[in-house]
Structures are given as structure tokens and as C-alpha cells.
Amino acid sequence: MSQPSKQGLTRRALLSRAAAAGAMAVAGAGFIAAPDAAWAVEVSAISEHEMATLLQMARDIYPHDKVGDRFYAIAVKGYDAEDHKAEVADGIAALDAAAQAAGFDSYLAAGWEAERVAILHSVEDTAFFQTVRGGLVTGLYNQKEIWPIFGYQGESFSEGGYVNRGFDDIDWL
Amino acid sequence: MAPWYDKAEAKLGVTGTGDRPRLPGCNNYLVFEKGAKALGYQDVHTGNMAINSVEYDDRMACQQTGFCFQGCKWGAKWSAAYTDIPRGEATGNLEVRDNAHAARIRHDDAGKVTGVEYFDKDGNLQMQRARIVCVAGNSFESPRLLLNSASSRFPDGLANSSGQVGRNYMRHTTGSVYATFERPVRMWRGTTMAGIIRDEARHDPSRGFVGGYELETLALGLPFMAAFLDPGAWGREFTTALDSYENMAGLWIVGEDMPQADNRVTLSDTEDKFGLKVANVHFTDHPNDIAMRNHAYGQGQAIYKAVGATRTLPTPPYPSTHNLGTNRMSERAEDGVVNKWGQSHDIANLFVSDGSQFTTGAAENPTLTIVALAIRQADHIASEMSAGNL
Numbered sequence: 001m002s003q004p005s006k007q008g009l010t011r012r013a014l015l016s017r018a019a020a021a022g023a024m025a026v027a028g029a030g031f032i033a034a035p036d037a038a039w040a041v042e043v044s045a046i047s048e049h050e051m052a053t054l055l056q057m058a059r060d061i062y063p064h065d066k067v068g069d070r071f072y073a074i075a076v077k078g079y080d081a082e083d084h085k086a087e088v089a090d091g092i093a094a095l096d097a098a099a100q101a102a103g104f105d106s107y108l109a110a111g112w113e114a115e116r117v118a119i120l121h122s123v124e125d126t127a128f129f130q131t132v133r134g135g136l137v138t139g140l141y142n143q144k145e146i147w148p149i150f151g152y153q154g155e156s157f158s159e160g161g162y163v164n165r166g167f168d169d170i171d172w173l
Numbered sequence: 174m175a176p177w178y179d180k181a182e183a184k185l186g187v188t189g190t191g192d193r194p195r196l197p198g199c200n201n202y203l204v205f206e207k208g209a210k211a212l213g214y215q216d217v218h219t220g221n222m223a224i225n226s227v228e229y230d231d232r233m234a235c236q237q238t239g240f241c242f243q244g245c246k247w248g249a250k251w252s253a254a255y256t257d258i259p260r261g262e263a264t265g266n267l268e269v270r271d272n273a274h275a276a277r278i279r280h281d282d283a284g285k286v287t288g289v290e291y292f293d294k295d296g297n298l299q300m301q302r303a304r305i306v307c308v309a310g311n312s313f314e315s316p317r318l319l320l321n322s323a324s325s326r327f328p329d330g331l332a333n334s335s336g337q338v339g340r341n342y343m344r345h346t347t348g349s350v351y352a353t354f355e356r357p358v359r360m361w362r363g364t365t366m367a368g369i370i371r372d373e374a375r376h377d378p379s380r381g382f383v384g385g386y387e388l389e390t391l392a393l394g395l396p397f398m399a400a401f402l403d404p405g406a407w408g409r410e411f412t413t414a415l416d417s418y419e420n421m422a423g424l425w426i427v428g429e430d431m432p433q434a435d436n437r438v439t440l441s442d443t444e445d446k447f448g449l450k451v452a453n454v455h456f457t458d459h460p461n462d463i464a465m466r467n468h469a470y471g472q473g474q475a476i477y478k479a480v481g482a483t484r485t486l487p488t489p490p491y492p493s494t495h496n497l498g499t500n501r502m503s504e505r506a507e508d509g510v511v512n513k514w515g516q517s518h519d520i521a522n523l524f525v526s527d528g529s530q531f532t533t534g535a536a537e538n539p540t541l542t543i544v545a546l547a548i549r550q551a552d553h554i555a556s557e558m559s560a561g562n563l
Binding site: 066124138141147150151153154156157161163165166170173 | 207238239357358363405407408411415
């Protein structure tokens with residue numbers, strides 16, 4: 001996706017431009033946000049480009065088409081911290097370099113998931129990739145709010161278990 | 174062993190033994206059972222579980238809550254924590270010292286053990302004198318304690334004249350098979366592992382391996398499934414499987430792994446916070462383990478395909494399962510660590526009371542046998558003490 005210049009743009013203008021471009025997320029001054037403004041993540045330690053790249057990377061590593069970007073944003077927003085600053089800067093620079101070696105301006109500029117996945121495969125043995133991937137396993141799937149999307153009901157003790165609530169209700173066998 | 178298995182089954186309230194009914198089958202079991210029957214398996218049921226199917230021993234019946242591995246909030250699943258330990262304390266003959274850490278077992282000049290040195294909950298070293306010491310720290314900590322108890326008289330560790338302490342570590346040949354279907358299963362609802370196929374638990378080398386295995390139902394919650402379905406995997410091959418989580422069924426393979434002398438627990442150079450060397454664990458699969466696992470993957474996938482699976486997922490073993498062996502029982506002192514009573518060959522008043530006594534893992538979950546051996550050992554110790562032999 002293209003990176004709109006943030007210079008001279010208000011948040012509102014930026015969002016509307018991103019929506020018109022059909023972008024997944026857009027980087028503004030100190031934040032990235034959904035084109036429809038459904039969510040936004042402020043950044044202070046790392047750059048908007050780095051956070052937008054992390055977000056895309058998270059979705060490409062564990063793509064669930066029914067899981068909204070806001071959940072991926074929650075999973076990666078912890079990287080916006082002083083003690084992750086160097087790690088993220090180096091990791092995203094390396095990812096963009098790999099994208100450039102594959103003929104794209106940046107990782108985010110690769111338009112198809114398959115193109116980005118190919119770039120990720122070229123860096124999947126790096127500590128940065130494995131850190132991001134490993135962190136997502138808990139950062140994404142431990143969010144109780146996404147469990148209903150998968151049909152998962154979580155704990156049942158508080159509701160008395162399933163003994164009277166369908167533990168054996170399968171009807172298609 | 175039969176009388177002690179009966180005692181253990183009564184103590185734990187094992188379903189399908191005595192007059193205790195089996196548990197009802199949950200959704201995950203019903204898929205598993207239908208596939209098993211389609212393949213011609215005969216010995217298929219909800220297992221012999223230490224989970225009450227009806228009220229028993231002042232504990233309520235299973236509420237089909239799931240999360241059985243975490244312990245049971247209802248108390249339907251047997252645990253010493255709320256049965257034997259409080260009852261023992263009520264006799265006035267049992268004292269539990271929590272957060273104590275055994276450091277080493279001491280002995281006298283005659284080679285008899287005299288007690289245990291341990292760090293108490295405040296970190297102070299204490300000595301508890303004892304007429305008899307029974308070690309039950311599981312297959313890592315039991316050999317570690319014996320090895321860390323080395324002295325000038327026993328330079329290779331206590332009970333280790335054979336060199337067998339720590340050897341033949343076993344953990345069952347395992348793996349899982351998950352499968353997705355067109356319609357929901359909701360495998361997480363209900364008792365996690367109440368479902369078993371026993372037909373493959375036999376010795377039949379025509380299958381390409383010796384020994385046998387069982388298949389048991391298994392379900393993991395979504396976050397656990399994400400971590401263990403295919404550790405390290407990413408991308409759509411992985412995520413589309415999770416997308417079908419609601420339509421997924423699962424089973425676990427538990428087979429007899431081959432005892433190997435070099436699969437062992439040794440002392441590491443790394444020390445814990447008390448300055449005690451920690452256990453180093455080495456394990457590699459035997460070719461027989463691999464052949465057995467591959468056979469079980471094939472059968473597990475066939476079971477689910479027989480019920481219309483749209484996709485089957487032969488899932489790698491979880492990082493740990495049942496730890497067994499490392500202080501094995503033997504008739505001859507040179508072949509093992511303890512005799513048939515769990516009494517060490519070298520030191521008459523030193524016993525091992527856990528699964529580290531096992532010579533093989535068998536194709537079975539081990540708790541019942543561990544409990545049966547412990548009751549049998551206790552009966553033996555009581556009679557030997559009464560006779561003045563210990």
C-alpha cells in the first residue's frame with residue numbers, strides 16, 4: 001500500500017484519504033488507525049510506519065479473515081515501548097530490506113498476502129520474526145474477545161459445566 | 174498386584190470398575206466412538222477414569238465442565254489434595270510441610286539412611302530424622318535427590334551401585350490427531366479424556382513395531398490449541414485449521430515407549446537457588462517409538478475420515494507427558510535401583526514410591542499403577558516394621 005505523506009494533513013483528512021485508497025491501516029502523526037476510524041493505536045516510542053508494518057506482519061503470520069485488525073493491534077501494541085525500540089527498528093528495517101530485494105518499495109508496498117508471506121519466509125529464521133510470531137500466540141489467541149469468533153466458549157464452571165448445557169448435543173452423526 | 178489394583182480403584186473411585194458406572198460420552202467422544210466402530214474396533218468406551226460418574230466417597234459427580242487437566246473445581250476428579258491428605262492429617266499421624274525443598278538424604282556409618290536435609294519455606298536448612306525414607310519426587314526429582322545425596326561412602330549417589338539411577342527415562346510415545354468436519358463438534362464441552370480405544374494396545378509385531386498403544390479423546394481450549402496444534406507453524410495452513418475450531422475433534426496417542434539406558438536424568442552443572450545441582454534430561458525416540466507413532470497417526474486419521482472429516486491434522490507430541498522410569502525395579506541388584514517392593518537394593522530403609530520405579534511405561538496412563546504400588550509398598554513396610562525387620 002502507498003504511504004500517504006502525513007505532512008499538512010489533519011487526522012480526519014488522513015483517514016479519509018486512506019479510506020479512499022482502500023488501505024488496511026494508515027499512519028498519522030503519532031498514531032495509526034483503521035481507514036474507517038474503527039480503531040486507532042497511538043505510538044510514542046516506535047514510528048507509525050513500524051507499527052503499521054508490525055500490524056500487517058501480525059495479520060500475515062496468523063491470518064484470520066473474521067478477526068478484525070483491532071485484535072491484531074492489541075496483540076502488537078506492546079512493541080511501542082522504549083525497551084523494544086531498537087529491536088523493532090532493526091527488525092522492520094530488515095523486513096523492508098527483504099521486501100526491496102524482492103522488488104517492492106517496502107513490506108507494506110507488497111499488495112498480495114502471498115507476496116508478503118514470501119518475504120516473511122525469507123526472514124523467518126531471524127530472532128525478530130520468531131519473537132513477533134511467538135508473542136502473537138499468546139497476544140492474539142489469549143484475548144477472550146476473539147474466542148466467540150471461533151465458537152469457543154471458554155470456562156464453563158461459572159455456568160455449571162455442560163452437564164445440562166449440551167455436552168453431548170451433537171446431532172449430525 | 175491384583176488386590177492392590179482393586180484397592181487403588183476403590184480409593185480413586187475409578188469408573189467401570191467395582192460397581193461404578195462409566196461416564197457418559199461427550200461430543201468429542203461420540204465422534205471418536207463412531208469412527209472407531211466404523212473401523213471395526215471393539216474395545217471402545219469412556220474409559221476407567223478417576224472422575225466420579227455418580228457421587229462417591231463424599232465427592233460429587235462430574236459436571237462435564239472440561240479443563241480436567243487443571244484439577245477439578247467440583248472435586249469430581251480424585252486428588253490426594255482433598256482426600257487422602259486431609260484424612261491423614263485428621264489422624265494426627267501426618268504432617269505436611271509446605272514449600273519445603275529436599276536437599277539430600279543423609280546416612281550413617283552403617284549405610285542406613287538417617288533422614289532428610291531440606292530447606293524450609295524460609296530457606297533455612299533443616300534436618301528431619303527418619304527411620305525410613307520414601308522418595309516420591311517423580312522421574313526427574315527422585316533421581317536428582319539420590320544423585321545429589323552422594324557421599325564418600327556412596328560417591329555415585331544413593332542406591333546407585335548399579336549405575337542405574339537416572340537411566341531408562343520414559344514418557345510414553347505420544348502425539349495427537351485433530352480433524353475438522355462440516356458441522357460443529359464443540360469438543361471442549363465435557364470431560365477432556367473420557368474416551369478410549371484399546372484394540373491397538375497389544376503386542377503384534379506385524380504392525381511394524383513391538384508393544385502397543387491406546388487412543389484417548391483429547392480437547393484443548395483455543396489458546397492452548399493455538400500453541401500446540403503445530404508449534405512454530407504460521408500462515409494459512411495453520412490458521413484455517415483454527416478457523417474450524419468449533420468443528421474439530423481430537424484424540425491423543427499413548428503408547429509404550431522403548432526403555433533406553435541413555436535416555437536419562439543426570440546432574441547438570443547448573444544449580445538452583447539453594448545451590449543444588451538441577452536435573453539434566455536427555456531423551457531421544459527409539460525407532461520403535463517412531464514406527465508406533467506413525468501407525469497411530471494413520472489409525473487416528475482413518476477414524477476421523479470414517480466420520481467424514483474434511484481435514485486431518487497429525488499433531489506432534491506435546492513437550493511432556495507421563496514421566497516414568499529412572500529408578501527402575503529389578504529382581505537382581507545389578508539391573509536396577511529398587512526391588513519388587515520399591516525398596517532400594519543398596520539401602521534397606523530407603524524406598525522409592527513413585528513412577529520412577531517403572532521398568533516400562535506400558536500403553537496406559539500410569540496413575541493407577543503408581544497408587545497401587547504405593548499401597549502395596551505401604552502394606553509391606555507396615556508388616557516389616559511390625560516384624561521388627563525395618
